[in-house]
Amino acid sequence: SKASEWLAAVVYEDPWLAGGHNGLSNAEDPRAPQDPYPRVRDLRATMREGGISDDVPIVMAGGVWALKDWNDWIDNPELGSIMFQFGTRPLLTQESPIPQAWKDRLMQLEPGDVLLHKFSPTGFYSSAIRNPFLRSLEARSDRQIPFSTEQAGDHTHQLDVGVKGKNFWVTLGDLTRAREWFGAGFTSALKTPDNTLVFVTEEEKAEIRKDQADCMGCLSQCAFSSWMDSETNSTGRLADPRSFCIQKSLQESVHGGDLDKNLLFAGHAAYRFKQDPFYSNGFVPTVKQLVDRILTGD
Known part of the structure; x- marks a missing residue:
């Protein structure tokens, strides 16, 4: 609140669904995911107590696939301004620098194929493909x-x-x-x-x-x-x-190493590549095509 005029946004990362390293604390059970809505609502309440305007958006990250899944968050007075961060879907674009074999793997994933684990040498929990x-x-x-x-x-x-x-x-x-x-x-x-x-x-x-x-x-x-x-x-x-x-x-x-022998970060919604008709027949969009698709709600 002492420097609220410099605050552009606050990111809430769902620690049970986001890919890569996340902010799961020792007080939270990695096996018991929590609904993000009450947590983000409480975050907004804390921001309001600190005098931070509702115009400062909360950025929802982790588990975000399609905007239609978040209709009850948009224009919701409890939450104030909301934005959404897409981390996994941009992996599967023509401009994405990851190897083609990694992109192919993303399109084969089933529910449960991404693991929340604590093997990282950082000491933090992280989520990656369970290869x-x-x-x-x-x-x-x-x-x-x-x-x-x-x-x-x-x-x-x-x-x-x-x-x-x-x-x-x-x-x-x-x-x-x-x-x-x-x-x-x-x-x-x-x-x-x-x-x-x-x-x-x-x-x-x-x-x-x-x-x-x-x-x-x-x-x-x-x-x-x-x-x-x-x-x-x-x-x-x-x-x-x-x-x-x-x-x-x-x-x-x-850099083209064996994908079965190395770490492949991804969010827990990555299984939706296989289910989403947008990616039928192995279609890989450009970033522009992906953004256009996201703006439709899908």
């Missing part, structure tokens, strides 16, 4: 057991696989699981910052270690490599093998 790359990270985290460095509590059994003679104590059930993973080819156990071990193949271990060593410091702090932009250049925490090098993955995605 083999993300599925492998899900599976890696599932192959995870807590440990103690000495016998304590229910950690009564010494781990005898994946740790090459190091002393780790686990539960009997986790020992059984670890032996099963080892027998399936996941023969290396890597420590995480949370006093757990994840089981990976030797090939995965080599890639993880190389990517961590090759860290170029693209983030102010990185969970995957433990890099931090500080005097010590370290977060002080163990590098986390449950994450990945986001710089490497995004570079490969946009």
Whole structure:
């Protein structure tokens, strides 16, 4: 309110539906999406309390596909001025710089094919296509057991696989699981910052270690490599093998790398490419054609 005259707009990003990194807080349940309307209504009320004019628009972002879906938001006195941000639909335009294979993938998606996850080394939740790359990270985290460095509590059994003679104590059930993973080819156990071990193949271990060593410091702090932009250049925490090098993955995605092995950001409405008749027979619009379509309400 102290500088309201400089405020051009306020963006509300739906953290359950927006693509890429989003603002889901620790107080919110990633598995329990909330209706954006009450949240935006409350945002407008807060803005009014601060003396901010209704002429300053709230920009609704995340889950926006067609304006006809938002008829009850437009010219609504509870909400004041409203604008809409389209992030996913412009990916599938002739001018979009993403590879053709990525565009083709967008037109094949089904509901549920975009995953809200927390594997990003930023520590934030983000949404991306649930391809083999993300599925492998899900599976890696599932192959995870807590440990103690000495016998304590229910950690009564010494781990005898994946740790090459190091002393780790686990539960009997986790020992059984670890032996099963080892027998399936996941023969290396890597420590995480949370006093757990994840089981990976030797090939995965080599890639993880190389990517961590090759860290170029693209983030102010990185969970995957433990890099931090500080005097010590370290977060002080163990590098986390449950994450990945986001710089490497995004570079490969946009420069023709294997789309099954890299991160593909998209919003949760991306499945509508396959359902929307506008994209029938593989039609890819120009940006102008897309804008004209959006202005029809579709």
